[in-house]
Amino acid sequence: MTSPFTFWDARTAEEAAALLSKKGAMALGGGVDLLGEMKEGIRAPEHIVNLRSIPGLDKIQKTDRGWRVGATALLTDIADHADLRKDLPGFAESAEAVATPQIRNQGTIGGNLAQRPRCWYYRAAEFACVKKGGKGCPAEKGENRYLAIFGDGPCHIVHPSDCAPMLVALDARLFLRGPDGARDLPIADFYELPSKNALCEFTLKPGEFIEAVEIPTALPRSTYVKIREKDSFDFAIAACAIAGKIDGDHFTDARVVLGGVAPVPWRSVTAEANLRKNTIADAVEPASNSATDGARPMSQNAWKIPMTKAAVARAIRSFLPR
Amino acid sequence: MxxxxxxxxxxxxxxxxxxxxxxxxxxxxxxxxxxxxxxxxxxxxxxxxxxxxxxxxxxxxxxxxxxxxxxxxxxxxxxxxLADDARLHPLQEAFADCGAAQCGYCTPGFLCTAKALLDKKPDANRREISEALAGNICRCTGYIQIFEAVEQAAAKMAVKK
Missing domain, CATH: 3.10.20.30 (Beta-grasp domain)
Structure with a gap:
């Protein structure tokens, strides 16, 4: 398949952190993204450190803080978890929206959150774009119809994860493990715009990996709406995650996060404000219209603006009584 | 080694x-x-x-x-x-009967994925079948014959039980 590497089955999180500190080491979850990158010739790890061999790292459990989902929990197991779905419906929906049934049987939540972008210039080895340490973004004067309408470059990828926007909406915390120990942070802080770091969408120190995600149950109403070009399976062309609290006919608390339109999960504070100050039915129009405030489309992707509004409107309408 | x-x-x-x-x-x-x-x-x-x-x-x-x-x-x-010695699996028979394979290149992936579905859910309906097979692409049949084949195999397997 690719160039040779050394394969390690980590047995503990500490051992994984030590192995990942080796030069050229990369973590393996389901392998769906990593093997794809290796085949595309844009990644050639010298060491592959298997995290799925760590006992218990795939646990999905309810704690006094909400739900704790280990990094190697499979997307299928998240989508099929009846109790988790009761507490965090949007999270289960987002896991179910990922890719194909086979990929959900292999893909892990850690890998989904740390997957790399699908921009075709990034994925093609022959383009030395800014995300790969080269200069400029060939999409600016090239093919950009699926790329970002937010974020302002210098790289215009859209973040490919379905679970990330939902977990930002749910105010989840990520637990990271590294050679210097463990730390945790709000998942929104895990992601960085290209203006801060064009090379990578997330902040992991050398040797660090995602150990778990914790999701509070304080926002009991949530949903994830994904619009795709091909309905059987595809990455989002626009998506909307909403999490909040509903009292009668209105949201008392609401977080609106867009997917598929920006280099990171994109929170829309104006949509949230419009959602809170109206009844749900009356919020559909102002909240969905304001969700794209500040968007700056590229030469070929202004069509994503109405598409994004539609995703937000559909997400809000899903909370209306049927 | x-x-x-x-x-x-x-x-x-x-x-x-x-x-x-x-x-x-x-x-x-x-x-x-x-x-x-x-x-x-x-x-x-x-x-x-x-x-x-x-x-x-x-x-x-x-x-x-x-x-x-x-x-x-x-x-x-x-x-x-999938086959039991010389006897084809009901899914394989149904794929042949229904014309669910033309060039045949995608067929092994469809058969394995459909087997997992019927093992778990022997009475899967059309929607469940199409969802389970959503990750398998066929460029010849247009999928309808494939869905019909899985339904036919499910019916045969139910009678055998």
Missing amino acids: KNGEQRIEFTLNGDKTSVTFPTFKTLLEVLREELNLTGTKHGCELGECGACAVLVDGKPVLSCLMLAVEADGTKVTTVEG
Whole structure:
């Protein structure tokens, strides 16, 4: 398949952190993204450190803080978890929206959150774009119809994860493990715009990996709406995650996060404000219209603006009584 | 075993199997190149077509995106493991009866994925069938015959029980 590497089955999180500190080491979850990158010739790890061999790292459990989902929990197991779905419906929906049934049987939540972008210039080895340490973004004067309408470059990828926007909406915390120990942070802080770091969408120190995600149950109403070009399976062309609290006919608390339109999960504070100050039915129009405030489309992707509004409107309408 | 090689032991189509291979090989490459089971197909190599689907511990996965070393200790079923000696699996018979295969390249992936569905949900309806097979692409049949074949196989298997 690719160039040779050394394969390690980590047995503990500490051992994984030590192995990942080796030069050229990369973590393996389901392998769906990593093997794809290796085949595309844009990644050639010298060491592959298997995290799925760590006992218990795939646990999905309810704690006094909400739900704790280990990094190697499979997307299928998240989508099929009846109790988790009761507490965090949007999270289960987002896991179910990922890719194909086979990929959900292999893909892990850690890998989904740390997957790399699908921009075709990034994925093609022959383009030395800014995300790969080269200069400029060939999409600016090239093919950009699926790329970002937010974020302002210098790289215009859209973040490919379905679970990330939902977990930002749910105010989840990520637990990271590294050679210097463990730390945790709000998942929104895990992601960085290209203006801060064009090379990578997330902040992991050398040797660090995602150990778990914790999701509070304080926002009991949530949903994830994904619009795709091909309905059987595809990455989002626009998506909307909403999490909040509903009292009668209105949201008392609401977080609106867009997917598929920006280099990171994109929170829309104006949509949230419009959602809170109206009844749900009356919020559909102002909240969905304001969700794209500040968007700056590229030469070929202004069509994503109405598409994004539609995703937000559909997400809000899903909370209306049927 | 040489440097850069792995040895795994697993159950392949019901038989205890051990195999040695270069570490970088995927399960698909080991099945085809080391074990001569060429029923499982190379397709897109990137998780977009489902042609390489096999069952690992009963669940359909894409063998092109799984390192073979990860199959150690598992039970793997490929299309070669579906028939019972000379008797075809009801899904294989139904695919032939319904014209659910034309060029046949995608068929092994469809058969394995459909088997996992019927093992778990013998009375799967059309929507459940199309969802389970959403990751398998066929460019010949237009899918309808494939859905009908899975329904026909499910009906036959229900009568046999």
